[in-house]
Amino acid sequence: MxxxxxxxxxxxxxxxxxxxxxxxxxxxxxxxxxxxxxxxxxxxxxxxxxxxxxxxxxxxxxxxxxxxxxxxxxxxxxxxxxxxxxxxxxxxxxxxxxxxxxxxxxxxxxxxxxxxxxxxxxxxxxxxxxxxxxxxxxxSPPAVAGLTEGLETIADHTPAGTGGTAGAGQRREAAVEWAVSVAALLLCGDPVVVTGGGALDARARLAVFDAVAGLLPYGTRSGLRVGSCLDGGAPPPTQLAFGPGHTPSARCVRLGTPPQVPAGPPEDYRRRLSRLIEVVGFDTVTAGLRELDAPVAPADHGALLGALGRLDPFRAAVDAVEAGRHSAQVVAEGLNSLTDGEDADRDGFLRLVECGIAYAADPGGRELHEALRRHWTHRRSGPRVSALVAEALLNVVLSGAEHAMDSTSCRTRLDALWQLAERCRKEGEVLRLLPGRPDDGRRLRYAAECLCLLGPDRVADGRADAVRALRDSRRLTLEVLARESADPVRLVAWLTPLAPAAPEAPAWLRAWAVLSVREARHAARAEPRPTAEDAVHVLTATVGAGRPDWTAEAVGGLWPQLCTLATGSVPGSGDGGRPGADGATAGFSRLPRTRNRGGARKPSPPGTTGTPDMPEVPGRPPASAGPAAPFGPPDVRTLRALLTADPDAWQHCRAPADVLSCLVGVPPAGPPWRETACLAYARSLHQIFQDADLAPFLDLLVGELAGPALAEPWGKEGEPAVLAALLGAPHREAAADLSRRLAARDEEHRRRQAARERERAVRAQRLSEREAAHTAHLRATRRTRENQAVRQEAPERYGGGPPATTGTTGPGTGPAPAPTGLRTDHGRPPAVGTARPGGEPDPLERLEHAARLPCSSRDMAALWAPFTLDLESAAGRRALVAAGRWWEKARDGERAALFGHLHRALLAEHQCSVDVTADILHEIRRLVVAGRASGHSGGGWQAGPVLQEAKRDLRALRARVRELRWIRLRAHVNLAPGTPRKSGKRNRGSTDR
Structure with a gap:
């Protein structure tokens, strides 16, 4: 070339x-x-x-x-x-x-x-x-000889060159800066006149023009006009020339002194060209500009700036991003072409960084980590990059939620971004930017989900700045703890690095110390103490986790705050429990679904989202009927919802829970009626009654807590210990009132017991009389049938024919029709299905309850026996349906033993005769096999097993009948010795009789 x-x-x-x-x-x-x-x-x-x-x-x-x-x-x-x-x-x-x-x-x-x-x-x-x-x-064109000579000429006239003390590098940099500025001035459109070059010959001046034109695309020479000298008497015909300073209509520039470039495209060209030379090198830039030989005028600003864009990796990367043709390599080259902190506020830089972060989240985007780290750690561009990384973390979670991405894919991308934050030591800065504005609840939820996916080991373990950021970001940390409260292991994993028991931990975080380490429960009592709002947050987490032991720890460690909130609902005690000023409770938008002890989720009991219906207590206004707001501002409704959400969560602190329930207007549940549980309940009540803050409410507490103890059934196990604790309350009026209520209850119990005994005696007498009459009738009928059977089966040689069966000679001698079913007057009348005096459970209800449980066949027969005496009654049909439901769920061995136990129960306990018992069992089997056991497909009865058992009994009865017939026959006829007991089978096809 x-x-x-x-x-x-x-x-x-x-x-x-x-x-x-x-x-x-x-x-x-x-x-x-x-x-x-x-x-x-x-x-x-x-x-x-x-x-x-x-x-x-x-x-x-x-x-x-x-x-x-x-x-x-x-x-x-x-x-x-x-x-x-x-x-x-x-x-x-x-x-x-x-x-x-x-x-x-x-x-x-x-x-x-x-x-x-x-x-x-x-x-x-x-x-x-x-x-x-x-x-x-x-x-004979040498390679860039004019450009090099021109820079040397310019360098000799720069302030650094004229002094003689600057090095060659500084002189060249000053010459390049002057040439760049003059090249940018040509974009203004006015002629440029260079002064101070009177001693230069024509070739040296042309070399200066080569230095200036060399910093423009080579295509600008196609329309550029230059002159080695002007007389200055008229507006110059050239765009670039040497001449006097008084040249009219021209911008005069002294050789070697960089001029001031006006703002707009000329300044943009100068700034971008200077940055490009600094990033990629002077020789690379000039070589690239020489390759741009398409004709272009200096006034075409767009073409000139676009030419720099093609040479600038940053601008090329920005253009590629905007056009959708970007790649990880292009973005990395664009970011690496920027100096630290440069263009931090420009949209192109932000788009490039945002695209680079997206590539860095991919497994193959590690080549961008170093480029992003350089800009992230710079003082000017660092905050912008941190904000973009925080947005990228949230976008990963958002895209996963919208596109149903699996958690593994989201976690992988989050780990890649968080690894970049760890390399740059920007975890704390990102954590502070994640929550966003206080009123942006949606962003807060996604931020919490992001941290939950990362996990406590990645976020806070061993990182003091991250721990400080989480302590400062109260809304975000509380939302994370609320989400993780359903998993006790993860909740402890979050609390361990946060160190809530540390002296420097904020008061709201010290409330959680009771859940991290048991020895740190006293941290909640250090000054400044946690507020009632903080106590409700912790209590909500323990109830949501389904951990009764944690709930007991939270109640014990935060009892003063909970009492303050609960007593604020009683008239005359102030409002109590106002939300915090920072509005942190707004982040808790739901009550976590509870878990049973096995860890599986279960729905909250119905009717626990609002205030339960309660009788009006004298001295207390009716409870608010408004719905509870779990995890909202810590008012009485929040505490009420927690107390009614999962009763099993309070089993280790039943007494404090009942006290809080009484204060917030919820009926107390009472202790589990076992001796040990009631003793622990009584000890807790004794300690609570000694609290001076609860002295004004003892009358209310004693009156409400006595309700479960005085309720039926009477004489529950451990009841005396609870009543003794209530009677020992340091409130004379309350104890005296409870004594009166206790005496009235005992008197009512004795009265009901006496009435119940009298009714039982009357029913027993009536049942005995009906049983005797029915037994007598059945015996007479049985004797008549036996006599008829004997006469019909007598051998012909004694009578010449069967006895007559059509006539009747007297009462009891004629034939009786076969019973098709039990009459309603058989046996004792069932005294079931009616209200039981004294509040005892109805026998039919007990039978239905036992049918739902895996009880034994002996217990089921004992409960069912009274109802089989009158199968045609409504109670008998319901009992038959309940027994069928038990039959459907019972094992084969239990099924086989049911009718045997029922047979013995009717004979032994209900004094039924053998015939009545047999008739009852036969009628039950008949109803089951015929499908008329109840109105809906037998009520669970399976006719197959019942039919097989009935057939076995029938075969046994037939064998017994044959044996009795043979005995009677031998009593009337003397058979010769050796006569077989049973004649051989006859040939049914023969006519010989």
């Missing part, structure tokens, strides 16, 4: 003849007289003015102007050389002729010819005096 080549040029000689008084004109030119006018126009347009006298020491001839002529179909370059001569005109004035050459720019552009190279080719050419042919210019 740097080899010598020749260029064909058109030429013209502009001047006057010796001794002539005519004006300057084209004397000779290529093409002869027809072309003179055209060349004359070109030369006049490129004229630089009147040269100084030959004796002048400065701005001497030759004056050179190079003009690019961009025509529509071809580009031309014209060079005019005004030089000295010995000719004088008719007025004895020196003639200053001008050599003018016009050549095609295509080859010059292809070889990237500079102004100095073009002058070296034109300087030795002497135009022929007379002919109209073209001339050949021999061009």
């Amino acid at each position: 740097n080899d010598a080549f020749t260029v064909e040029a058109l030429w013209a000689w502009y001047g006057k003849e010796a001794g002539s008084l005519a004006e300057y004109d084209v004397l000779h030119c290529t093409g002869g007289a027809p072309r003179r006018a055209v060349f004359s126009e070109y030369i006049i347009t490129a004229s630089l003015g009147n040269p100084p006298p030959a004796t002048a020491a400065r701005d001497r001839l030759p004056w050179i102007s190079v003009v690019g002529l961009p025509f529509t179909d071809q580009l031309w370059t014209g060079i005019a050389v005004m030089e000295t001569s010995t000719l004088r005109d008719g007025a004895n004035r020196a003639v200053v002729p001008t050599r003018y050459l016009l050549m095609d720019s295509a080859e010059l552009v292809r070889r990237r010819v500079e102004y100095t190279t073009l002058w070296d080719a034109v300087a030795p050419v002497r135009l022929p005096p007379e002919h109209d042919e073209t001339v050949l210019l021999k061009v």
Whole structure:
């Protein structure tokens, strides 16, 4: 590309003849007289003015102007050389002729010819005096010689170069800065005149123009006009030239002193070009600009800035991101091209960083970690990068929720981003930015979900700055703890690095110390103490976790705060439990679903979301009927919802829970009625009654807590211990009132017990009478049937024929119809299905309850036996349905034993005869097999097993009947010895009888 080549040029000689008084004109030119006018126009347009006298020491001839002529179909370059001569005109004035050459720019552009190279080719050419042919210019372009010489010339005139103390590097940097500024000034559109170069020859001045033009795309030379010197008497025809400072309509710039570039595109070009040189290097930038040979005017700001964008990795990366053609490598190159803190506030930088963070979240985006780390750790750009990383973390969680991504994929991307934060030690800064504004509840929820996916080991374990950030971000930390409260192991894992028992921990966090380490329960009593709001947050977590032991620890450690909140609901005690000023409780938007002891989730009991219905207590206004607001501001409704959400969560602190329930208007549940549980309950009540803060409420507490103890059933196990604790309360009026209630209850119990005994005796007498009458009737009927059977089966040799069966001779001798079912007057009347005196459970209800449980066949037979005496009654049918439900769930062995136990129960306990018992069992089996056991498919009975058992019993009965017949036959007929007991089977197909 740097080899010598020749260029064909058109030429013209502009001047006057010796001794002539005519004006300057084209004397000779290529093409002869027809072309003179055209060349004359070109030369006049490129004229630089009147040269100084030959004796002048400065701005001497030759004056050179190079003009690019961009025509529509071809580009031309014209060079005019005004030089000295010995000719004088008719007025004895020196003639200053001008050599003018016009050549095609295509080859010059292809070889990237500079102004100095073009002058070296034109300087030795002497135009022929007379002919109209073209001339050949021999061009030998060295590589960027003009650019290098121009920078050296500029460096000699910079303040650093004139002093002589600066190094070569500083002088070159100053020269580059001056050339960049002058190149940017050309974008303003005004002519630029360089002053201070009077001692420079024409070639040195062209070298300065090469330095300036070398910092513009090479295509700008196609329309750029430069001049080695101007006279300054008129507006210059050039865009860049040397001349005096008084040149009109021009921006004057002193050689070596960087000018002030106006704001707008010129300043943008200067700033971006300087940054580009600093990032990728001067030689790389100039080489790239030389490759941009498309014609472009200096006034086309968009094209010039776009040309820099193609050379700038940052701008190329930004453009690629905006066009959607980006990649991890392009983004990394764009970020690496920026100096630290540069363009931190520009949209392009933010978009590039945002795209880089997205790539860094992918497993293969580690190449961007170093580029992001460099900008993240800088003082200017660091806060912007932290904000973008926080947004990226939330976007990962949001995209996972919207696109149903699995938690493993989300966790992988979050781990990659968090690893970048760990490398830059920016965990605390990101944690502080995650919650966003206090009123942005949706962002808070996603931020908490993000931390839960990362886990406590990644977020806070061993990182003091992250722990401080979590302590400062109260809303976020409370939301995280609320979410993790359903898993006790993870909740402790979060609390351990937070160190709630530490002296420097805030008061709201010290309330959680009771859940982390048991030895730290006293941390909640240190000053400043946690508020009632903090106590409710901890209590909500323990109830949601389904951990009774944690709930007991929370109640014990935060009892003063809970009492303050609960007593605030009683009239005359203040409102209590106002929400915190920072609105931190707004982040808790729900009550966690409770867990049973096995860990599986279960729904809250119905009716626990609002205030339960309660009888009105004298001295207390009716409880508010408004719905509870779990995890809202810590008012009485929140505590009431917690007390009614999961009763099992309070089993280790039943007494304090009942006290709080009484204070907030919820009925107390009472202790589990076992001896040990009641003793512990009584001890807790004794300690609570000693609290001086509860002294004004003892009357209310004793009256409410006595309700479960005085309720039925009477005489519960451990009841005396609870009543003793209530009677020992340090309140005489309350104890006296409880004593009166206790005496009234005992008297009522004795009265009901006596009435129950009298009713039981009357029922027993009636049942005995009906049983006797029924038994007598059945015996008479049985004797009649036996007599008829004996007469019908007598052998023919004694009577000659069967006995008559149609006539009747007296009462009891005629045949009786076979019973088709039990009559309603059989057996004792069932005394079931009615209200039991004294509040005892109804036997039918006990039977139905036992049918739902896996009870034994003996217990089921004992409960069912009274109802089988009257199967046609409503109670009998319900009992049959309940027994069928038990039959459906029982094992085979229990099923086989049911009817045996029922047979013994009817005979032994209910004094039924054998015949009545057999009839009852037969009727039950008949109803089951016929499918009429109840109105809905037998009520659970399976007719198959019942039918098989009935068949077995029938076969046994038939065998017994045959045996009895044989006994009777032997009693009437003497059989010969050796006669078989049972005759052989006859041939049913034979007619011989």
